[in-house]
Amino acid sequence: xxxxxxxxxxxxxxxxxxxxxxxxxxxxxxxxxxxxxxxxxxxxxxxxxxxxxxxxxxxxxxxxxxxxxxxxxxxxxxxxxxxxxxxxxxxxxxxxxxxxxxxxxxxxxxxxxxxxxxxxxxxxxxxxxxxxxxxxxxxxxxxxxxxxxxxxxxxxxxxxxxxxxxxxxxxxxxxxxxxxxxxxxxxxxxxxxxxxxxxxxxxxxxxxxxxxxxxxxxxxxxxxxxxxxxxxxxxxxxxxxxxxxxxxxxxxxxxxxxxxxxxxxxxxxxxxxxxxxxxxxxxxxxxxxxxxxxxxxxxxxxxxxxxxxxxxxxxxxxxxxxxxxxxxxxxxxxxxxxxxxxxxxxxxxxxxxxxxxxxxxxxxxxxxxxxxxxxxxxxxxxxxxxxxxxxxxxxx
Amino acid sequence: xxxxxxxxxxxxxxxxxxxxxxxxxxxxxxxxxxxxxxxxxxxxxxxxxxxxxxxxxxxxxxxxxxxxxxxxxxxxxxxxxxxxxxxxxxxxxxxxxxxxxxxxxxxxxxxxxxxxxxxxxxxxxxxxxxxxxxx
Numbered sequence: 001x002x003x004x005x006x007x008x009x010x011x012x013x014x015x016x017x018x019x020x021x022x023x024x025x026x027x028x029x030x031x032x033x034x035x036x037x038x039x040x041x042x043x044x045x046x047x048x049x050x051x052x053x054x055x056x057x058x059x060x061x062x063x064x065x066x067x068x069x070x071x072x073x074x075x076x077x078x079x080x081x082x083x084x085x086x087x088x089x090x091x092x093x094x095x096x097x098x099x100x101x102x103x104x105x106x107x108x109x110x111x112x113x114x115x116x117x118x119x120x121x122x123x124x125x126x127x128x129x130x131x132x133x134x135x136x137x138x139x140x141x142x143x144x145x146x147x148x149x150x151x152x153x154x155x156x157x158x159x160x161x162x163x164x165x166x167x168x169x170x171x172x173x174x175x176x177x178x179x180x181x182x183x184x185x186x187x188x189x190x191x192x193x194x195x196x197x198x199x200x201x202x203x204x205x206x207x208x209x210x211x212x213x214x215x216x217x218x219x220x221x222x223x224x225x226x227x228x229x230x231x232x233x234x235x236x237x238x239x240x241x242x243x244x245x246x247x248x249x250x251x252x253x254x255x256x257x258x259x260x261x262x263x264x265x266x267x268x269x270x271x272x273x274x275x276x277x278x279x280x281x282x283x284x285x286x287x288x289x290x291x292x293x294x295x296x297x298x299x300x301x302x303x304x305x306x307x308x309x310x311x312x313x314x315x316x317x318x319x320x321x322x323x324x325x326x327x328x329x330x331x332x333x334x335x336x337x338x339x340x341x342x343x344x345x346x347x348x349x350x351x352x353x354x355x356x357x358x359x360x361x362x363x364x365x366x367x368x369x370x371x372x373x374x375x376x377x378x379x380x381x382x383x384x385x386x387x388x389x390x391x392x393x394x395x396x
Numbered sequence: 397x398x399x400x401x402x403x404x405x406x407x408x409x410x411x412x413x414x415x416x417x418x419x420x421x422x423x424x425x426x427x428x429x430x431x432x433x434x435x436x437x438x439x440x441x442x443x444x445x446x447x448x449x450x451x452x453x454x455x456x457x458x459x460x461x462x463x464x465x466x467x468x469x470x471x472x473x474x475x476x477x478x479x480x481x482x483x484x485x486x487x488x489x490x491x492x493x494x495x496x497x498x499x500x501x502x503x504x505x506x507x508x509x510x511x512x513x514x515x516x517x518x519x520x521x522x523x524x525x526x527x528x529x530x531x
Contacts, residue, residue, distance in 0.1 A: 025491065027486070029482065064486075066486060068491075095488075099488055104443055104449070107489070109488060113488070122483075124484050126480070126483070128482050129483045129486070131480050137509055148441060155491060158440075203431070296425055306472035307476075364474045365475075365478060367475065
């Protein structure tokens, strides 16, 4: 808690110092979800879950409280605290930022804020805002750099009956990512993140596209996953006559650090006559490195059976493209074989699933969700898996 | 007899609510389409077509006026609207309109501020405000 307080001290000071005329608004959201996961190989398909155990109300449950102070003249300060079950309900300041409304069309935001890696990343955790118990993992796999430190410009343009919203962001991030090849979180960093997104909306449809590029800081992904995995091959290559210069060049080739991390996404959604369709496709990876680019997509179709009940079916898939072109400059066959093995190891995991979700708005501010998912993961330790979730999402 | 009374009371309450009027300050010369009214109340349009900032005032949650406005103008259920605003609130991109408890409170607010736009039941409209649309 001390850490949280320290992180947010400047913003808390501003919030506390607002004069009596400033409007202080509190909003919150919460999800209480019970989830049961089965896996043929006994390893859970996603690291935050346990497989083949009873319903657990821990992994998908969370509470969040947001405080926003309107300081007048278009200036506001916002802080959002989130306690997630998967993190033992430790409270963290997910967002803490200052916003300035330049005019009706443009708002500038600075601080710790949302990085729209994918279309719904900004409100991924607000279960009440969507119809799933969890957004499809093939796209929303839980990358922590959906929150970064930086500055963003949100703009809105009206073109006849259409609305174009854009977001341009610059920032950086340091944290951890889960790697299936090591089976644990590894440290990673992103510097000079440049992100651009555009959404064109009509009355009943939205189409969107976005991309971001950053310079990677390899962290323990490089030391524990990439370079550590290469070490036996490097030792063998040196013993077979490879030069140290060849090894150094090889290490630089396979590592993620100083390479470009590239994320892009596009999709559309439709809400017409109670029929709902969503499609999103993403492609991301670390360019010119041992990382394989992921392509994830989902397609969902829903129907609003009544004003308070929506049934949605969806299909999702996450694939990896192991492209060995980055090894073209590696002439030593042992090193080439080592790089190939690392890329294939990092790019081995793929999964696909089909699901059905029912949302029942039993209260204007609360929805009951029942969600069943059946999938298949290429890792032998996972194989076929199912996820059953029953829970409540609310806003307040 | 009891059920007849219940039906009669339901019929009476339904007929007592004839519709809503969207109102602005009398000095506001703007004209608005239904779509523009919806966009103002969804935070997608922040100025009147003729100029000047547009600040919407909602009727109380659960009131007949609010339900009618949601159904007819916004064409969404209360939960759908709450989900819509959740996306904006928790991404820092907007806040829902302020609420007023009654028709008389809305009338008092509108007649004293040219930037405000609200809606009241048709029967509540007075000469202190200008009606720009009726539903």
